[in-house]
Amino acid sequence: MTVITQYVVVRDGEEKMTFTSKAEADAHDKMLDMAEKLFPLLQKSGALQSEKEVEDLALFLAREREELLIALNAKKTAKPKKPPTTA
Amino acid sequence: MTVITQYVVVRDGEEKMTFTSKAEADAHDKMLDMAEKLFPLLQKSGALQSEKEVEDLALFLAREREELLIALNAKKTAKPKKPPTTA
Numbered sequence: 001m002t003v004i005t006q007y008v009v010v011r012d013g014e015e016k017m018t019f020t021s022k023a024e025a026d027a028h029d030k031m032l033d034m035a036e037k038l039f040p041l042l043q044k045s046g047a048l049q050s051e052k053e054v055e056d057l058a059l060f061l062a063r064e065r066e067e068l069l070i071a072l073n074a075k076k077t078a079k080p081k082k083p084p085t086t087a
Numbered sequence: 088m089t090v091i092t093q094y095v096v097v098r099d100g101e102e103k104m105t106f107t108s109k110a111e112a113d114a115h116d117k118m119l120d121m122a123e124k125l126f127p128l129l130q131k132s133g134a135l136q137s138e139k140e141v142e143d144l145a146l147f148l149a150r151e152r153e154e155l156l157i158a159l160n161a162k163k164t165a166k167p168k169k170p171p172t173t174a
Contacts (some may be wrong), residue, residue, distance in 0.1 A: 033160075038159075053134055068128065070124070
């Protein structure tokens, strides 16, 4: 008999997603937090037709956080690592 | 006769906006830069119907930069200044 550990992201009492690693569960939970905070801002833009569209775009932008921060000059683009110079 | 200084934001050879202060012109120029970098990312989301909608949302998000950074946990919310405690 085996016992496995599952990490379940719960939102408003609803099980959203199950992970086998805590780090992944935490990352997903944090991403949902950001999407929740992006929602009212995107809704205020008036650019989208439905709540579902606002939700989808909020999730998309939360996932693309790094690209978004670079576009907003809040983060430097990761410099491509120089290949080791062969002497 | 008077000589006034105007600061004109030019994009792709087109005069976009005229300002009387350099700081304002620079801020507007920077905002257009951010909107330009946001455009491909928002287009990739597939959430919007037309290029014009993508452009409008990119400009909106560039203007709302501070709120966006707060939603993305890249900036702390400005704490409301405590009123001076009267001894």
